[in-house]
Amino acid sequence: MNAPTDTPAWAALSSHAAEQKNIKLVDRFKADEQRFEKFQLKAAGWFLDYSKNHISDETLSRLVALAEAQQVPEKFAAMFRGDTVNPTEGRAALHSALRHQKPTPVQVGGEDVMPDIRAVLDRMSSFCDSVREGRWVGYTGKRISDIVNIGIGGSDLGPLMATEALAPFAHESLRLHFVSNVDGSHIVSTLKRVDPETTLFIVASKTFTTIETLTNANTAKTWFLESSADKNDVARHFVAVSTNEAKVAEFGIDTKNMFGFWDWVGGRYSLWSAIGLPLMLCIGPHGFKQFLAGGAAMDEHAQTAPIQQNMPTILALLTVWYSNFLGASSHLIAPYDQYLHRFPAYLQQLTMESNGKSVHVDGTPVSISTGPIVWGEPGTNGQHAYFQLLHQGTHLIPADFILAAESCNPCGNHHELLIANCLAQTEALMNGKTTESVVESLRAAGTDEAEIDALKQHRTFEGNRPTNTLLVQRLDPYALGALIALYEHKVFAEAAIWNINPFDQWGVELGKQLATRLYDDMQTAVREGTQVASHDSSTNGLINRINAARHRLA
């Protein structure tokens, strides 16, 4: 079973946690002037300060021992080698091949996959150039002005997040839209903003069976054909990104206009494949290459840096430390960068769909908590919303603060203020404010003693809240590529430690199956004017109430 809990390293950490828990972060800094120098790492243009964590040299060496016991470097090697690291689906997980920069082959099942990857990249590049340069025109000869990506999950969150993150590098006139939700409001409101003559739809679905995507794509096609366009014009306005050629053809998209990828690319790891087409349209083939190069630089680091200097592995070990030994159940992502506003949502799928698992690779149950809840919003907005709970609430919430030294939009003192806020938050979360200093400042402000007594506990901050700070020069395509790959590998290293499979997602299937059954039951009841009685009483009651409200049945 190879559960981490069976290792001596786990026992060593358990006893160590009890000793470490009560040491204040501020005291750790007082005791060691070299702490910042000691607990920092560099990789692919990113700098990580992890000194504001509840760790000592001893903690780190015990965590490293756990990573060794769980064979994290060997598991990384297996993934990069193309081994079947996703056994429940019998697949490799080779998203790293999509950004592989060297002329060396990458084998899956004895076959070099690089020629196919390069061929798709070349087709994507010439397609994107022709759209960006106005050579690919719509059915009335006008250049394309709007791109609508229709996809969901990994076929939406990655391209949406990345096109937002790299907006300063975007084509000057192409507008990008993303439709994911089966809620008709999403497609309807998007179609209101575009013109059939100048809109290009990308139907993005790995399987091409996802009901939300197909429903939205059909609505888009009907809308398009209701304009003056006819069936032959679909080819100029609809392209597909998928692994499923037969389904693409069945939908009515010419497979000449399809960009393929492979089953060894997981949905949530697919931004580097043709699923990244909206990103390439947005930042151009050159920008996309830079993005891939950033990811490849982080791959190189993940494969070659020893555990102690391996940024994704250290971040993973910190998550394991907090989740399994210090009682944390969530992890905050706080990008101090407005362009990264969809990054926490993207990471939710990456981390929670990957590591939301409760059995080991061999199917035996895990006895400890696995992937924490990931959440967040960009700073400084979060400060005026949920940061109160971080500072004075009762939960331990480790957080990653992400910051660029340079702004893509230098303007007055905005960026200096942004930086000051980011650093002030991590400092305040660590230092807190003692009751003594609260009393002192209230006295200095002339507050009377009775009021001081009433207020002092409310204004005390315990501090001692751990944070990481990730710093980069500027958020450009290379930096974003490296950042995404960093988190991908962090998630992988966590899974390696917990010995779970981060590449399947069986938990999503049940809801999909039940929705299909429920849809059929609802329609049958409406058609036949009957009540649904085949589910539990709550679900039956809700279906019948909604049917009555929608169709005025009794």
Ligand code: F6P
């Ligand atoms: O809902 C689960 C999921 O399978 C994700 O893993 C995936 O990214 C998403 O659905 C979309 O799937 P597809 O790209 O096949 O439409």
